[in-house]
Amino acid sequence: MKDLRRKPLRVVNLGLEIFADELRDQNVSVTQVRWRPPAGGKPHLLEILEKLEELDR
């Protein structure tokens, strides 16, 4: 966990962009993700994707 205590904070933001704007106002570097629900938000497809990911691991 050395990074948070000794290196400058760098953030990936998934969701509300207001949080990214606030961090940039504080001179924190932020990468905003254009997030959309995976699998078009369809629960059964999402389940299949998760199972495939588990198999990958």
Added chain:
Amino acid sequence: MRLAREIRRKAGVSEVAALMGTPANQEIMLQAGLADEDGVEAGPNDLVLAVEADSQALAFEAIEEAKTFLTQARAGDGGASDFSPSSLVGALAAAPESSLAMISVPGAYAAKEAMDALRSGLHVFLFSDNVSVDDEVALKREAIERDLLLMGPDCGTAYIGGAGLGFANAVKPGRVGCIAASGTGLQAVASQLDALGEGISHGIGVGGRDLSAEVGGLMTLHALDFLSNDPQTEIVALISKPPDPEVLPRIEEALKSFHKPHVVCFLGAEKPGWAETLEDAGHAVAATLKGETYRPDDFFAQAGLKEKIASLKPGGALDGGGVLGLFSGGTLAHESHLILEGLLGDVSWNEDAGRHRILDLGDDRYTVGRPHPMVDPESRAEAILQAEGFGVVLLDLVLGRGSAQDPAGPLARAIKEARGKDRSLVFVASVVGTADDPQSLEEQVRILEDAGVVVLPSNAQAARFAAAVVRPELLEGDGS
């Protein structure tokens, strides 16, 4: 959410909800009677508008206006050309030095994103709610195994290395480490420490369920470890509701071997040496850093208090009305509830019943399809106008990044209108904020005071003041 507010102003429209069509939101709409089983066809990428109006024609008219509003908003916001990746993997490819993921996507997807972030070696600030306890435990175990922080779920505020995350006040960087369950408790203590000249090293939000039996204090213990090895942190404040009896011994054990000074404030739990209120916690930290011991003053014994209260009730006549607390901060509401129950007896919680009531208007039940009262003060302004038959209305105001630009303004207008109808209604408030907050603490206090509100320096003092207005015996020293 601005959309819902604009449409709600339309004559004949009584309620408007604007929600993304996620399964969780669909459930909320069904429960709230804003949709029926047939009507929920929208998906998570759709915006659902529900309108309650005096007639169907008015409702359709409102929806047409909403559509126009949305089209205009979209036409105006084009043109952003900054690169933004569409996934966490893409973000890390573009910015491999990233150290923390902030996650505020709908709860149904949040756990997966958080797990992916942890497995990519990122600390996580998990703002999303509706994350199951099982997921929370799995995420926290994964984080601990990787020596990472998992802040949340439902984490409103954190400070990391001097930067405020989420709803955070502009406080100085400094030597105080905080571990707090959720949002406004941390905001209150950090802001107070700022006023006392102390700054924050890190403020770690662990989520409201961390000290439950199910989660077992996993992240609180891990955060203690994090702060014990942090060279910036000289003292630690631990702020939460009381831990589950099963979990408390583990926390006490960890504190026994914690080598830095620490202040414990478990709101509602009393033990010698523990701070009873958020304000006491802040003072105790500041005093300890000066090598002093903090002893709270007796609020009711202070000079001039009796006269001040007498001047608010001309002629000294009491109408028998109780205290109505209208809160935006959950922890502040909880603290006030504890204090008022101790001083006044029964105080109802999130119920429209009883002589004394505390309503946490940021609770899920009051925010279906509408913004949180910290973001949009209008729902509280409406509640103020409906406050009838009470002696005192007790309020909190939470400033900082993420909060409304001018939370005091709409409240002050409603307060003036309410006092125009009922001169005997007393308004009492406290403001969580710092001199460097975007809203200006001084200006927000002035707006409230100009509207006739008695503004106290802390949430605890505001609750005690409100109690003394409806129960003056407290000032005689026989009620506290």
